[in-house]
Amino acid sequence: MKKYLLPSIKLTVLLLVLLAGIYPLMIAGIAKMAPGKGGGVTVTHNGKVVGYENIGQKFTEDKYFWSRPSTVDYNAAGSGGSNKAPGNPDYLKTVQERIDTFLAHNPDVKRADIPAELVTASASGLDPHLSPAAAYVQIPRVAKARGMAPEKLKQLVDASTKAPVLGMLGPSTVNVLKLNIALDELK
């Protein structure tokens, strides 16, 4: 054991410099050329930074498209999911409440048409996306609140939809923050 102790300590110190010192500094340096300069990509609206592209936000007003339920209330100082089991009775009660709230705000929508992600909490609590279906289903409410034509909103959602990678890998997504900014800029 003794024979190996000193080499172990010295090698550890050297590797610390290489792997924990130089390596992340180098990545930080290269990332200066990336969007957001390695500090996360921000989104501006009316000349003000209103959020991060990849961090979801809470939208509760009828005139905006809502984000998914979040267990951390979209405060990105932390992150978290519900960790509720599929059969947990308390959890199912919460889901039922979310369905009722959604139906109260969206009287034109039939229960069977509510996409599951609008009544279930995301993993991160910061999910910035919706599926296109979850955006479409909110169109009648937003249209009524803003006095706009639903067709126009549908076009907006379609324009904001990001197709799968190479058109065939993974799901289609809509970034809620960007969609709502586009919505505000429409008028």
Add this chain to the structure above:
Amino acid sequence: MTTEILGVIATYGLTLLLAWPLARYIVKVFNGEKTWSDFMAPLERLFFKISGINPKEEMTWKEHLKALLTINLVWFVYAFFMLMFQDKLPLNPDGNPGQSADLAFNTAISFLVNCNLQHYSGETGVTYLTQLFVLAFLQFVSAATGIAALIVVFKAFKEKSTTKLGNFWDIFLKTNTRLLLPLCIVIAIILAFNGTPASYDGKDTVVTMQGDTVNVSRGPAAGFVAIKHLGTNGGGWFGVNSAHPLENPNYVTWMTEMVAQVVIPIAMVFALGMFVNRRKFAYVIFGVMTIGMLCLLIPTMTAEINGNPAIAHMGIQQATGAMEGKEVRFGPAATGYWSTVTTIISTGSICGFHDSTMPMTGLMELLAMMLNCFYGGCGVGILNYYIFIIIAVFISGLMVGRTPELMGHKLEAREVKIAAIITLLSPFLILAGTALSSWVLAHHPEANWAVKPSAWLNNPGYHGFSEMLYEYTSSNANNGSGFEGLGDGNVFWNVTTGFVLILGRFLPIIGPVAIAGLMASKKFIPESAGTLRTDSITFGAMTFAVIVILTALAYFPALALGPIAEYFSLYR
């Protein structure tokens, strides 16, 4: 859903395409042949010179293990004290506190053993200094430790009769400089250009569209996320790991991280065949591992895509599958694939919460970690599989009434005893741990810990039991994922899982290295008509049967109480 399933298939295909050339490269590096990365050689020589190491000195298997254990001990002491006193050290822009002794003990061990069970949250429980200089550092070197142990076994396979099995320091350092670091740089750059933060800036504050003020945690995460996957570590920069939209911003990064975590384990299987020049032997192993993976993956993806029956019962259609604890940009198919891969190869990173997956998925996740040998973690996956091969050879030998042989060496009582002990160790640690925690929960629900036992479980009934079973299974497999609803941030869980982690890591490394070393020192017996062929499909099927039977016998009762019972209560 079609594009989501296509995405999974494409990602697996891409992994195989990359694993093949990587395997060739690994073989070249450890055979000492010329490669493009030889420009690192002067740096390695400098490191050896300063450290007073002669990299040409050949070691026996015992010397290998002594060196390995010594340097691991150094890392443990270093990590423990750094985590405890991180609040007094620099690079702490968010002002996070030091860890308590029991939490530092658990965190240090957990990263030391390539597990990355995290009983803290990345945003508040560690500082940039400890993230980089303790956790990311250990993610590199713990992966290199596993690979170094495996290369010793490769060398023992290759030689006809020898006690000289290469130099530990040489293999270990080259794993870092030639394999992990270059690949990490590529992956980190891909992540950084897709939106993962890499700068050292602290939290940012923004006022949102609706006028709420929120903080956004950041930090030099891109490099960390790269090694967390490449080294099959799994510990996340942020609390929710790769479900966090900064840690895993889009489907491209999802594919990148997915390929990164499984490419070395698969490449190692191919490398085995090339290194010892028994390619068919490696193909059979790869075949068994892949079939094993599919047996776990298909039920998982089916269950997740079909959604939660209890929510369907409320009249919700779930066209996008079971979405609780999942992110829209990945969806149920990708999250299901990730959950299978991360549990078979002991990464333990997540892109959706396992606690909220369907009971069938939970069963598959638990089984995957109990088996822990389909591809498996960096280096250690094949070591675990090797133990099953020993058992399979032994049983086959008994069946035909002949002294069993493997790779031209007799397999005798001592080796079989070691293999048997290692096989029995996992069920012992997992089941004894779960029994102990269940007992404490039932008899001392009000014990005065940071989280009282009565508040441990986030879910009632069978699933609550699964949360405890999962925690010990994950610890023993050095996996690091969790049914995260479990209130594990207290002295009971920190200490008990800490010990399971150490035993579950080092004994399954010592055992196979010892067996391989002992076998290699024996007289070489040339193959004859009477030799049991270990590179045949029959033998592959035999190994698979051994794996399934041993696992089923050991774990069925516990699984029946957890996910199986939950399944039948949910799908009535």
